Amino acid sequence: MPATTAAQTADPALATVRARQSTARQAEVATLVAVLDWALEHTTDDDPEAVTFGERPLPLGGAGCPVIEEFAAYDLAAAMGMSTDAGLGYLGRALELRYRLPRLWAAVLDGRLPVWKAGRIAEATMRLPVEGAAHVDARLAQAVRTITFAQLDRLIDEALARYAPQDLDPAGDERHAWIDLTQPTLEGHVRLEGLLSVPDALDLEDALRTGAARLADAGCQAPLDVRRSLALGDLARGDQPLDLTAQTSRALVVHLHQDSPDLARCETTRTPVTIETIQGWCTASTKVTVKPVIDLHGHVHVEAYEAPDRLREHIELRDLTCVFPHCRRPATRCDLDHITPHDLGGPTSSDNLAPLCRRHHRAKTHGRWRYQMTEPGTFEWTAPSGLTHRRDHHGTTPLHPPPAEPPAEPPAEPAEP
Numbered sequence: 001m002p003a004t005t006a007a008q009t010a011d012p013a014l015a016t017v018r019a020r021q022s023t024a025r026q027a028e029v030a031t032l033v034a035v036l037d038w039a040l041e042h043t044t045d046d047d048p049e050a051v052t053f054g055e056r057p058l059p060l061g062g063a064g065c066p067v068i069e070e071f072a073a074y075d076l077a078a079a080m081g082m083s084t085d086a087g088l089g090y091l092g093r094a095l096e097l098r099y100r101l102p103r104l105w106a107a108v109l110d111g112r113l114p115v116w117k118a119g120r121i122a123e124a125t126m127r128l129p130v131e132g133a134a135h136v137d138a139r140l141a142q143a144v145r146t147i148t149f150a151q152l153d154r155l156i157d158e159a160l161a162r163y164a165p166q167d168l169d170p171a172g173d174e175r176h177a178w179i180d181l182t183q184p185t186l187e188g189h190v191r192l193e194g195l196l197s198v199p200d201a202l203d204l205e206d207a208l209r210t211g212a213a214r215l216a217d218a219g220c221q222a223p224l225d226v227r228r229s230l231a232l233g234d235l236a237r238g239d240q241p242l243d244l245t246a247q248t249s250r251a252l253v254v255h256l257h258q259d260s261p262d263l264a265r266c267e268t269t270r271t272p273v274t275i276e277t278i279q280g281w282c283t284a285s286t287k288v289t290v291k292p293v294i295d296l297h298g299h300v301h302v303e304a305y306e307a308p309d310r311l312r313e314h315i316e317l318r319d320l321t322c323v324f325p326h327c328r329r330p331a332t333r334c335d336l337d338h339i340t341p342h343d344l345g346g347p348t349s350s351d352n353l354a355p356l357c358r359r360h361h362r363a364k365t366h367g368r369w370r371y372q373m374t375e376p377g378t379f380e381w382t383a384p385s386g387l388t389h390r391r392d393h394h395g396t397t398p399l400h401p402p403p404a405e406p407p408a409e410p411p412a413e414p415a416e417p
Contacts, residue, residue, distance in 0.1 A: 028115040029108060035076065035094050042072040054366040060092030062126040062133060065099045071367035074360070075383040078325040081398070084359065086326075089123075096122035100133040103141035113144040120149065124156050132163035188277040192232075207235055312336060315353050323371075323379045324360035325389040325396040331355035337364060339373055354379060 043066040046057040057067045068091065077087020097105050097118055104121060107113035121140065125133045136159050140147055177194035184190045196204065211231025212224055220227055316331040334355035340346030351373060356364060363369045368384040371391075378392040380399065388399040 025111065025114065029111075032094055032097075032108070032115055035080075035091060036098050038076060039066065039068060039091065039095060042069045042076075043067060044069050054362070058088065060088055061095035061122075062100050062128060062130075064130050065092075065095040068095075071363045071369065071384060074324075074363050074367075074369070075385045075387070078381075078383060078389055078396070079385070079387055079398075081326070081396070083326040083328065084324070090119075092126065093119040093122040096126050096133075100130065101125065101137040103137045104144065107141065107144045117144075121147075121152060124152060125159075127164075128156070128159050129163050132159040135159050135163065184273075186272060186274060186277075188273050188280075208232060211235065311348070311350065311353070314350055315355060318350070318377050319355050320393075321355070322357040322360055323354045323391050324356060324363070324369075325381055325391055327357060327360060329357040333357070335361045337361055339371065351376070 044057050046067070048057045048059045048067055050057075055070045058070050058073055059065070059067050060073075073088055073091060074084050076091060077084050080087055080090065082090065097108065101118075101122060104113060104118055108115060108118045121136075125136050128136065136155055139155060140152075175195050175197060177196075178192070180191045180193075208228045208231050211234060212227035215222070215227045215230055220230070222230070315336060319331050321327060321331055322329045322334050334357045336353050337356040338346040338348065339352050339354055342348065346352050354371075354373065360369075364371070369381065371379050371381040373379050378390065381389045381391060383389070390397045390399055
């Protein structure tokens with residue numbers, strides 16, 4: 001007698017996960033469609049090549065895509081909770097997909113191609129001419145579920161060779177050296193990554209091996225990897241051969257608060273460092289300048305239009321970055337903007353100045369972006385669309401969010417006979 005098998009029922013928790021994923025994918029498509037609907041209302045016929053100090057038309061997608069109004073695009077990025085660069089990138093990929101990859105766009109709408117994967121493809125095809133994008137669109141249309149990124153890269157190279165051979169890089173040189181100064185550790189260490197030619201790599205390996213050995217001979221008891229790192233720093237300072245007594249270095253500025261005796265902030269990386277780290281820097285071949293933290297609640301006022309160094313430093317330490325919604329450009333690389341324009345009576349003072357990067361300074365000056373400082377370091381922005389945002393040390397928060405969609409009306413009760 002055959003054994004009976006108990007019928008299995010679907011796991012309700014996993015069924016809920018699947019349903020939520022489906023809802024999220026549909027929401028991503030709906031957002032993409034809404035962004036493209038918005039884009040139709042903010043296209044311009046202005047020449048993107050024209051030189052202007054005001055608003056500049058943005059050709060975000062490939063050839064043949066609509067050109068978008070610049071300051072309106074900043075509004076879109078802020079509404080989506082993105083930095084300006086991230087928002088422009090999203091919009092460019094959306095335009096590329098809709099106007100140059102119609103088959104893949106249809107696959108997105110019917111759920112066969114995830115939005116994130118479609119965006120990756122659209123980003124790769126932007127550099128192709130119209131015919132090249134159409135070629136990729138036709139080739140991928142039947143394989144959207146199985147295409148790998150390696151296959152996509154080969155297909156893009158093929159399209160370039162066929163339709164834009166002049167844009168091919170015959171050398172294909174991918175060498176680079178990248179130092180991430182934005183994410184240092186609490187001990188003051190940063191990551192380095194690079195791609196070198198074999199001869200350069202062999203020479204660097206020999207120099208690090210030799211430098212690590214010399215440090216050990218000089219009495220350094222650190223592990224080998226640490227000594228190799230120290231040797232690389234000596235190479236960067238030009239110690240050839242490594243001179244353990246050299247004192248040439250790049251200056252570091254550290255701000256120390258009297259209420260925080262164990263921690264300071266490095267101005268170069270805008271991150272906290274320990275007192276032990278600073279002591280290590282001071283005993284090494286590094287020039288360290290320790291400065292007290294400025295009282296950021298104090299008020300600084302001058303009569304001139306230009307801000308003196310002490311006022312600029314006050315603003316830079318208070319705000320740290322450009323104060324436009326979601327922008328993270330360091331304040332040290334920004335303009336100082338008079339919130340109330342100087343020619344309208346706005347003073348050159350700490351309560352009327354804020355750092356704005358050049359891009360967002362233009363948007364405020366030539367567009368309809370407006371903002372006010374509600375307290376030191378806190379700014380409330382009104383976008384041309386009317387949406388409002390608060391920018392403070394916690395980031396950007398949307399104010400007065402649009403109301404939720406009204407609930408569905410209950411079905412009408414049947415009429416009494």
